[in-house]
Amino acid sequence: xxxxxxxxxxxxxxxxxxxxxxxxxxxxxxxxxxxxxxxxxxxxxxxxxxxxxxxxxxxxxxxxxxxxxxxxxxxxxxxxxxxxxxxxxxxxxxxxxxxxxxxxxxxxxxxxxxxxxxxxxxxxxxxxxxxxxxxxxxxxxxxxxxxxxxxxxxxxxxxxxxxxxxxxxxxxxxxxxxxxxxxxxxxxxxxxxxxxxxxxxxxxxxxxxxxxxxxxxxxxxxxxxxxxxxxxxxxxxxxxxxxxxxxxxxxxxxxxxxxxxxxxxxxxxxxxxxxxxxxxxxxxxxxxxxxxxxxxxxxxx
Amino acid sequence: xxxxxxxxxxxxxxxxxxxxxxxxxxxxxxxxxxxxxxxxxxxxxxxxxxxxxxxxxxxxxxxxxxxxxxxxxxxxxxxxxxxxxxxxxxxxxxxxxxxxxxxxxxxxxxxxxxxxxxxxxxxxxxxxxxxxxxxxxxxxxxxxxxxxxxxxxxxxxxxxxxxxxxxxxxxxxxxxxxxxxxxxxxxxxxxxxxxxxxxxxxxxxxxxxxxxxxxxxxxxxxxxxxxxxxxxxxxxxxxxxxxxxxxxxxxxxxxxxxxxxxxxxxxxxxxxxxxxxxxxxxxxxxxxxxxxxxxxxxxxxxxxxxxxxxxxxxxxxxxxxxxxxxxxxxxxxxxxxxxxxxxxxxxxxxxxxxxxxxxxxxxxxxxxxxxxxxxxxxxxxxxxxxxxxxxxxxx
Ligand code: SF4
Numbered sequence: 085x086x087x088x089x090x091x092x093x094x095x096x097x098x099x100x101x102x103x104x105x106x107x108x109x110x111x112x113x114x115x116x117x118x119x120x121x122x123x124x125x126x127x128x129x130x131x132x133x134x135x136x137x138x139x140x141x142x143x144x145x146x147x148x149x150x151x152x153x154x155x156x157x158x159x160x161x162x163x164x165x166x167x168x169x170x171x172x173x174x175x176x177x178x179x180x181x182x183x184x185x186x187x188x189x190x191x192x193x194x195x196x197x198x199x200x201x202x203x204x205x206x207x208x209x210x211x212x213x214x215x216x217x218x219x220x221x222x223x224x225x226x227x228x229x230x231x232x233x234x235x236x237x238x239x240x241x242x243x244x245x246x247x248x249x250x251x252x253x254x255x256x257x258x259x260x261x262x263x264x265x266x267x268x269x270x271x272x273x274x275x276x277x278x279x280x281x282x283x284x285x286x287x288x289x290x291x292x293x294x295x296x297x298x299x300x301x302x303x304x305x306x307x308x309x310x311x312x313x314x315x316x317x318x319x320x321x322x323x324x325x326x327x328x329x330x331x332x333x334x335x336x337x338x339x340x341x342x343x344x345x346x347x348x349x350x351x352x353x354x355x356x357x358x359x360x361x362x363x364x365x366x367x368x369x370x371x372x373x374x375x376x377x378x379x380x381x382x383x384x385x
Numbered sequence: 386x387x388x389x390x391x392x393x394x395x396x397x398x399x400x401x402x403x404x405x406x407x408x409x410x411x412x413x414x415x416x417x418x419x420x421x422x423x424x425x426x427x428x429x430x431x432x433x434x435x436x437x438x439x440x441x442x443x444x445x446x447x448x449x450x451x452x453x454x455x456x457x458x459x460x461x462x463x464x465x466x467x468x469x470x471x472x473x474x475x476x477x478x479x480x481x482x483x484x485x486x487x488x489x490x491x492x493x494x495x496x497x498x499x500x501x502x503x504x505x506x507x508x509x510x511x512x513x514x515x516x517x518x519x520x521x522x523x524x525x526x527x528x529x530x531x532x533x534x535x536x537x538x539x540x541x542x543x544x545x546x547x548x549x550x551x552x553x554x555x556x557x558x559x560x561x562x563x564x565x566x567x568x569x570x571x572x573x574x575x576x577x578x579x580x581x582x583x584x585x586x587x588x589x590x591x592x593x594x595x596x597x598x599x600x601x602x603x604x605x606x607x608x609x610x611x612x613x614x615x616x617x618x619x620x621x622x623x624x625x626x627x628x629x630x631x632x633x634x635x636x637x638x639x640x641x642x643x644x645x646x647x648x649x650x651x652x653x654x655x656x657x658x659x660x661x662x663x664x665x666x667x668x669x670x671x672x673x674x675x676x677x678x679x680x681x682x683x684x685x686x687x688x689x690x691x692x693x694x695x696x697x698x699x700x701x702x703x704x705x706x707x708x709x710x711x712x713x714x715x716x717x718x719x720x721x722x723x724x725x726x727x728x729x730x731x732x733x734x735x736x737x738x739x740x741x742x743x744x745x746x747x748x749x750x751x752x753x754x755x756x757x758x759x760x761x762x763x764x765x766x767x768x769x770x771x772x773x774x775x776x777x778x779x780x
Contacts, residue, residue, distance in 0.1 A: 124586055125586065126584045126586065136594075138594045139595075141591060141593075141594040141596045142600075143591075144590070146589075146591065147589055148589050149584040149586060149589045149590060149591075152591065153448065154474050154478055156444055156445075157447075157448035157474075160440050160445030160448035161448040161449065162452060163410070163449045164408055164448065164449035164451060164452025167408045168452070168453040168454075168460070169456055170436070171458050194442070194444070194448070197441030197442070197445060201438070201439070201440075
């Protein structure tokens with residue numbers, strides 16, 4: 085008996101001939117997300133790897149209408165698209181596709197503004213934790229201890245927790261996902277698309293080049309990030325936090341795997357000393373403390 | 386068409402409404418403020434189909450307007466001063482994408498130091514962005530040019546955005562008589578929106594992704610050619626506008642000549658003070674000085690042929706309300722380049738709201754007759770210059 089999975093998976097809208105590096109997590113994300121989104125979507129691609137992955141114009145490997153745009157402009161442009169589509173009587177979702185730099189740093193004001201206005205758009209942040217397209221410089225989303233081309237001895241500050249910032253905006257839907265868990269990711273995107281109003285999904289995208297691991301291991305590293313509780317999988321909807329089964333063990337400190345296991349499969353933490361590792365572990369523990377409070381409904385954003 | 390006493394802001398807001406703009410992305414501050422306030426009022430009264438997106442910055446204002454325009458609807462925004470500078474990146478993005486958008490710039494000084502008054506530096510700093518750039522001299526013209534802008538930008542020979550400048554406060558906030566057309570009149574002039582690239586799931590295309598150098602350069606050339614081609618389109622649209630919408634105005638040429646036929650001297654101006662200059666010229670003519678005014682309405686495309694025809698053989702004085710530091714006034718530079726053999730003098734004045742009226746312009750013209758070369762800074766009152774403090778070494 086066929087479950088039709090193959091058929092669904094063949095309906096993605098990523099064409100061949102992308103300019104992505106081998107093992108690219110953003111390619112995986114686009115395959116999965118487009119499978120979940122279906123047809124009626126317009127993409128706003130904010131400056132980043134995905135501006136290049138599409139390939140040389142006038143051709144494009146994304147089988148969607150795509151508006152490529154400057155770094156800080158994605159959510160505002162999507163707001164304009166959503167308004168125009170309404171006015172044309174078209175039921176089309178405007179989807180922003182941005183990297184972590186475009187999200188956590190230069191695009192933050194625009195993102196926050198669109199969230200405040202509760203624009204009917206879906207914002208997807210493909211988080212590879214640095215400015216990978218321009219050579220791997222640190223971003224606000226790079227974790228403490230990770231070396232990048234602008235922090236060769238390791239970053240000294242914590243990763244900006246954008247999902248928390250977005251939850252504090254009281255938007256209808258905020259979720260985290262990972263390219264290591266395709267079903268979870270597709271479910272979330274499907275849900276986000278159906279929501280009227282602002283939804284935000286941040287997808288962890290382990291990048292073989294910036295993170296320094298073998299390109300065949302992208303999915304494995306993405307899984308390990310979740311298993312070691314480095315990257316939570318949750319969704320926040322109507323003031324309720326749901327945590328994916330895959331990381332329920334992270335709610336209890338005693339069952340959390342040490343982050344070291346996640347660090348050792350990559351090259352970018354090779355300069356991280358004991359103290360940096362401890363600080364990163366503390367960041368993770370604090371994040372989970374807060375998630376636990378939300379999960380137990382002792383705290384609401 | 387009915388007669389109303391309204392400000393430049395109100396006139397532009399009515400133009401936006403009458404042009405059936407569908408989306409307006411605005412960061413609602415700076416001196417053009419109440420264009421959006423007027424629009425918001427109309428919206429609340431149910432008189433307006435425009436959807437207003439009140440964004441968090443001018444960068445976003447242009448991005449939202451661009452997103453809407455790229456999705457196939459008429460889109461509009463307004464800004465000035467620091468706002469325009471903050472928007473700069475997106476201003477270029479729109480022209481580079483060949484997407485029709487219309488914007489008002491209620492021109493104003495650029496800080497520091499803070500100065501909220503009128504000058505043209507903000508507007509002039511976008512000369513190279515690829516936008517068609519018109520400058521109004523009355524609230525009537527601000528309204529007319531805004532409506533004309535939609536027709537010009539959506540013409541297939543053009544497909545470029547257009548901004549309309551109007552002097553901050555002097556035109557934006559001053560009430561005067563304006564002939565406002567009816568919806569039917571504007572409808573008879575503005576065809577439905579047309580554009581070559583539209584975001585549409587039925588025809589998925591990518592806009593703005595990476596281009597090979599030669600293709601990129603070809604696009605750049607196409608923008609330049611569209612600018613040149615727009616001259617004809619602007620004149621055509623202007624004539625149609627006078628025929629179908631408001632039968633006054635002087636839109637059968639890009640720029641305007643006043644008493645130039647027999648003039649020995651010509652004063653080149655742009656914006657509201659052109660009318661002061663025309664009065665000054667009338668009075669000087671009574672005193673026997675043969676002088677006329679050449680009013681620049683379009684700075685882009687630059688109406689080279691009209692400029693040469695109107696000014697060649699005359700002694701030319703260019704008044705600039707803006708400055709390109711290290712060079713002189715931008716208008717001066719443009720005129721100078723068009724008239725390599727003429728006697729051309731540039732005067733920079735009126736910056737940051739320094740008040741220049743008919744009498745000051747008469748003084749400037751008289752000084753020019755005495756000393757007709759170079760670039761000068763003119764202050765209407767003595768003692769307005771600010772000296773820098775003497776420097777000190779820092780320990
Ligand atoms: S740098 Fe990383 S995210 Fe960018 S294209 Fe290469 S693999 Fe993909």
